[in-house]
Amino acid sequence: MERKEIKDSAYLFLGSIGPAFENITLGIGDKLALKAIAGAYRVSEEEVKKRYSRTGDLGDVAFELNQGEEKSLAIDEVFGSLKEIKEASGKGSQEEKTGLLSSILQRASPKEGKYIVRIVLGKLRLGFGDQFLLEAFSIAFTGDKKYVVKIKESYSVCTDIGELAESLAEQGPKALGHFSIKLGRPVRSMLAQRVKTFEELEERIPGKKAAEEKYDGERVQIHKNGEEIKAFSRRLEDITAQYPDVIEAVRKGILAKKIVLDGEIIAYVEGGKANDSTGEFYSFQRLMKRRRKYEVQKYTEICPVAVFFFDILYLEGNSLLKKPYPERRAILEEHVKESEILHLARRIVTDNLEEIEDFFNEALEKRLEGIIIKSMGRNSAYEAGKRSWFWLKWKEEYASGMRETFDLAIIGKYYGRGKRKGSFGALLCAILNGEEQRFETFTKVGTGFTEADAKEIDSLLSEHIISEVPKNVLIKSRMLPDIFVEPSLVIEVLGSEITESPSHTAGQGEGDTGLALRFPRFLRIRHDKGPYDITTLTEVRNLKEGKSI
Numbered sequence: 001m002e003r004k005e006i007k008d009s010a011y012l013f014l015g016s017i018g019p020a021f022e023n024i025t026l027g028i029g030d031k032l033a034l035k036a037i038a039g040a041y042r043v044s045e046e047e048v049k050k051r052y053s054r055t056g057d058l059g060d061v062a063f064e065l066n067q068g069e070e071k072s073l074a075i076d077e078v079f080g081s082l083k084e085i086k087e088a089s090g091k092g093s094q095e096e097k098t099g100l101l102s103s104i105l106q107r108a109s110p111k112e113g114k115y116i117v118r119i120v121l122g123k124l125r126l127g128f129g130d131q132f133l134l135e136a137f138s139i140a141f142t143g144d145k146k147y148v149v150k151i152k153e154s155y156s157v158c159t160d161i162g163e164l165a166e167s168l169a170e171q172g173p174k175a176l177g178h179f180s181i182k183l184g185r186p187v188r189s190m191l192a193q194r195v196k197t198f199e200e201l202e203e204r205i206p207g208k209k210a211a212e213e214k215y216d217g218e219r220v221q222i223h224k225n226g227e228e229i230k231a232f233s234r235r236l237e238d239i240t241a242q243y244p245d246v247i248e249a250v251r252k253g254i255l256a257k258k259i260v261l262d263g264e265i266i267a268y269v270e271g272g273k274a275n276d277s278t279g280e281f282y283s284f285q286r287l288m289k290r291r292r293k294y295e296v297q298k299y300t301e302i303c304p305v306a307v308f309f310f311d312i313l314y315l316e317g318n319s320l321l322k323k324p325y326p327e328r329r330a331i332l333e334e335h336v337k338e339s340e341i342l343h344l345a346r347r348i349v350t351d352n353l354e355e356i357e358d359f360f361n362e363a364l365e366k367r368l369e370g371i372i373i374k375s376m377g378r379n380s381a382y383e384a385g386k387r388s389w390f391w392l393k394w395k396e397e398y399a400s401g402m403r404e405t406f407d408l409a410i411i412g413k414y415y416g417r418g419k420r421k422g423s424f425g426a427l428l429c430a431i432l433n434g435e436e437q438r439f440e441t442f443t444k445v446g447t448g449f450t451e452a453d454a455k456e457i458d459s460l461l462s463e464h465i466i467s468e469v470p471k472n473v474l475i476k477s478r479m480l481p482d483i484f485v486e487p488s489l490v491i492e493v494l495g496s497e498i499t500e501s502p503s504h505t506a507g508q509g510e511g512d513t514g515l516a517l518r519f520p521r522f523l524r525i526r527h528d529k530g531p532y533d534i535t536t537l538t539e540v541r542n543l544k545e546g547k548s549i
């Protein structure tokens with residue numbers, strides 16, 4: 001095969017005439033195909049319809065009607081015609097498309113005609129996909145199956161299967177490893193690994209790490225090449241037309257000429273929530289309203305979105321894929337001018353797992369679904385197409401293993417900090433050590449409150465504010481709250497794990513570590529309980545050992 005034929009046939013094998021990220025729809029449905037078949041083989045449309053209802057496949061109908069056994073087409077002829085069909089547009093384009101299809105069917109053998117019709121209708125169904133084709137490339141162009149893994153890696157960066165086939169045909173295995181990110185050709189997204197326990201985050205990425213908010217929307221890779229701005233989905237489809245608001249915001253807020261950004265588009269209203277400068281996030285379901293071809297502009301108002309960028313892959317002619325994450329993040333911060341629609345993914349950098357836990361709880365409070373922990377290591381490259389151990393996801397559902405409720409006494413309150421300034425903050429809560437008749441801190445609850453809950457709690461606590469720690473309360477200095485309250489108000493809290501903690505005093509005795517409740521969530525105020533009716537240390541210990549309370 002000639003080089004050009006190799007490229008074209010790579011697309012045709014997958015029932016297409018180009019890579020997914022280019023607009024490759026031919027604009028022919030059953031109705032037009034039926035007309036073209038009738039025209040090509042000089043039978044009535046009724047006849048084609050009758051046969052179609054019997055076989056259920058217009059490709060088979062074309063095969064039956066075609067008498068041209070000895071005819072044969074070259075690949076470039078087929079490919080050229082399909083391209084012409086795609087490009088016919090505007091007034092009279094339907095007739096033009098039908099005429100072009102008719103004409104190529106007349107020149108085709110029965111088998112060729114059958115497959116052309118199927119390709120045109122997007123129903124080739126050869127029974128294999130791109131992964132299979134990559135294995136075939138390994139054998140065909142390197143003579144050895146052992147290159148499959150490398151070819152698949154290259155395909156994550158060079159996502160145009162035709163281009164990949166052409167390079168391999170030309171250079172063999174030497175082509176591998178030399179592909180780079182290119183404007184207009186999205187790379188496959190880097191994905192995050194999942195861990196089983198919160199501690200595993202520390203085992204996998206020890207020491208200093210970043211925790212970023214995890215946005216539950218649509219992954220987007222934005223390519224800006226001067227005036228031309230394109231958005232690609234995780235499946236590498238061109239989704240530019242769906243998000244005119246995002247594209248406009250990029251035009252205004254991203255000043256670099258040539259740049260590729262990775263992020264998540266999410267349904268979001270800036271400053272939507274009173275007292276919260278971070279705005280309000282909405283569900284993935286709501287974002288899906290934006291998946292439409294018509295009335296796109298109207299829906300930008302019905303469902304406003306924002307994009308949160310968390311990575312940069314390319315800048316002014318240079319690939320950044322191999323640079324470590326901290327460097328990429330610094331470059332990203334330099335090039336994104338935040339606005340109502342453009343944001344940087346919020347994050348903290350720390351080596352303290354408890355701070356990450358707080359950050360996670362705050363994310364849930366904002367109705368986000370979790371966090372992504374990212375390695376700050378020197379080798380933390382952008383691993384296109386890979387589920388990488390440099391990125392770990394931790395979601396609300398992973399944290400909800402135990403789901404037990406506890407009645408806890410409030411002994412202090414923290415104000416909202418940073419972005420949460422002015423908002424409710426969190427409550428320091430204690431269990432009762434029955435033997436010592438002492439309240440020992442067990443958890444800090446910052447999520448699950450409605451605005452009404454927060455108001456009610458504030459007003460109830462206001463009567464119990466004291467200036468120092470009472471004798472019957474044991475608090476570590478690192479956990480000191482902004483306001484102390486005497487144990488009086490009891491709340492019911494849902495929690496999912498009891499762990500050893502250097503910050504809490506529950507059951508610590510002479511030792512240094514106490515017990516703590518992880519991922520607590522406020523359920524309700526227990527007006528019916530007093531501070532001496534709450535969950536006790538004995539109950540917590542039993543629960544930790546797997547016995548029920």
Ligand SMILES: Nc1ncnc2c1ncn2[C@@H]1O[C@H](COP(=O)(O)OP(=O)(O)OP(=O)(O)O)[C@@H](O)[C@H]1O
Nearest residue numbers: 191192212213214215216218219264310345372393
């Ligand atoms: N800050 C962030 N960093 C990286 N990815 C993020 C971030 N925020 C949101 N995401 C999204 O979260 C996805 C991973 O989360 P989740 O497990 O919910 O998605 P999934 O589609 O079920 O799984 P996956 O994407 O890992 O196959 C990423 O693919 C990305 O689209």
